[in-house]
Amino acid sequence: MKMRALCLLAAMALMAGQAPAASAQESPGEAEAAASVTAEAAADAISRAEAARRLAAEHRAEWLETAGLIEQARESAALGDYEKAMALAEEARQQGELAVAQAEREAEAWQRRVVR
Amino acid sequence: MSSAAHRIAAVCLAATLSLAARADPEQDREAFRAYFLKRFPDVPVEEYVNGIYAIDPEARAQWQDIEDFPPYEFAVEEGEALFGQPFANGRSYADCFDNGGVGVRQLYPRFDLQRGEVVTLELALNLCRIGNGEQPYPYEGDELVALSAYMAWTSRGQAIAVEIPDDPRALAAYEDGKRFYYSKRGQLNFACSDCHVTSAGAWVRADHLSASLGHPSHFPVYRSKLGKMISLHSRFYGCVRDVGAQPFDEQSEAYRNLEYFLTYMSNGLEVNGPGARK
Amino acid sequence: MHLSRRIFLHGSVALAALWAVPRALLASAWPSKAFAASAASEAMTELFGTDQATPSSAISLTAPEIAENGAVVPVSVETTLQNVQSVSIVVEKNPRPLAISFEIPAGTLPEMACRIKMGETSQVTAVVKTDSGLFSASKEVKVTIGGCGG
Amino acid sequence: MASKIKVKVKLNGDVAEVKSLMLHPMETGSRKDPDLGATIPAHYITELTFLNNGQNVMTVHCSTAVSRDPYFSFSFSGAKAGDTLAVRWVDNLGETDSVETVLG
Secondary structure (H helix, E strand, O other): HHHHHHHHHHHHHOOOOOOOOOOOOOOOOOOOOOOOOHHHHHHHHHHHHHHHHHHHHHOOOOOOHHHHHHHHHHHHHHHOOOHHHHHHHHHHHHHHHHHHHHHHHHHHHHHOOOOO | OOOOHHHHHHHHHHHHHHHHHHHHHHHHHHHHHHHHHHHHHOOOOHHHHHHHHHHOOHHHHHHHHHHOOOOOOHHHHHHHHHHHHOOOOOOOOOHOOOHHHOHHHOOOOOOOOOOOEEEEEHHHHHHHHHHHHOOOOOOOHHHHHHHHHHHHHHHOOOOOOOOOOHHHHHHHHHHHHHHHHHEEEEOOOOOOOHHHOOOOOOOOOOOOOOOOOOOOOOOOOEEOOOOOOEOOOHHHHHHHHHHEEEEOOOOHHHHHHHHHHHHHHOOOEEEEOEEEEE | OOOOOOOOOOOOHHHHHHOOOHHHHOOOOHHHHHHOOOHHHHHHHHHOOOOEEEOOOOOEEEEOOOEEOOOOOEEEEEEEOOOOOEEEEOOOOOOEEEEEEOOOOOOOOEEEEEOOOOOOOOOEEEEEEEEEEEEEEEEEEOOOOOOOOO | OOOEEEEEEEEOOEEEEEEEOOOOOOEEOOOEOOOOOOOOOOOEEEEEEEOOOOEEEEEEOOOEEEEOOOEEEEEOOOOOOEEEEEEEEOOOOOOOOOEEOOOO
């Protein structure tokens, strides 16, 4: 909360001119996600999100909120709100994928920052 | 070439290679130190063990006021009592450490050739317990942090002397910590170095970012914000969380290797733990 | 190795008798109404019967310009005023402005220090009560929102 | 249980400079438990007393605005080596802690 706001500010201040990690705001498909999201579709989205999260964790790159989003998605699904579950799972999946992409970038990029 | 010459050449080559590999962390350390000395020309090198208070005079006065009678004195006392308590088998922590565990903080973390991994002071304490038939302490608990506060206290003034033995596994652990330190992570896409090298001294809201040189010298610290002592790994946990990444557990391999690298960077500076921080 | 001088701690059994000294001989009771007051003037009135204190250059109030940490703000007060009976610290913008009150018996010097909490930037006032009235010194202490800390 | 009050005294002639630090949460009563979300009840030292050889040398009245693990310092005259300085606090829940220190 306070810390997130702080760190976002810090991110803007420090990283001016650099591309920040892509935000997970826009999830394609969310807009047109019809009211008719099925339980199966939601469950499928959740398992894809979980797979993406696990891959990120294997890269030691998992983001802070991903597991929480998946948890919320599960809760929504359990309450029958598949639309919400789908949206949350999609966001989590994107976070997982972005984290993996970040780790792959960093596999080489970190060396540029070493103090020499 | 004669076979003797071959032999000599081979020995020289091997020596050079081994030197090159071993000189690497040392070159890193020199460059790391030189970076901060150039960045903050008015700050004497021995001041870096004071963290942010080395470079923020306004905060420093208030910190000195607290250091005048610091809350960590209770933890040192508690740690001393725990340290002196024998195990059920009659042995004690003193039997597990060089010099009876007094004045040895500066040697940690060390690379344990038998275990093939970095052993931090906290891990060494728990290994000592396990080796003597006791349950290990939880890393988030108060006991290890009190023990480490006491051991740091008895080591105040000793120069940090982390060694990287001539073993590829040790160098790999160092390299892993170094990579962790310089890699961006989390939703905010920050590396440790983004804040504590590139932006050291810059503002984060109303705080200044501390320099990494000297970072591990003063742990564990009493954080007045939390009203308790925390370990270096708990601080790592907080930093990783703050950049929006899923933190690792205290004493995970990732953090032990990070501590190995980070402490090596501060070799030569004095141990001044435990410390007081906001 | 430099271990601190250890203060030898005696058991507190023998102390019980000491604490039995009638309270009236010690100091006034804890001023609950003054501490509960939500405005500085109200706290003053509860504590002293008036919210008027004369600003005095004989009081030296030391507090940081910018608090490094609002949870731990070092404050110290010293005065050359004579016959001081109490020194109180009032933080105007705190939800309950009266922070602390030192009751000073004869023989105790009017110089003290403590660490207090401040919720936001505020005027901090030391109120010194002597046998000839109420005197004060104030200073603004800025409280900012911390970063990652530590 | 050992006392959670620490006292350091420096004698300058007959003036004793007293510094004391004690462990206490000093809960304001308005803070929420970060895990449970429930409000943590107020728990704070209300009164702190210093007696030198049985004679009151300082009484401090505290509110919740005194920092956690409180620190106080003050000086009094008429002290000499061998005097016994006793410190005691009582909090809003009626708990107490005390310690004695011999000046020297």
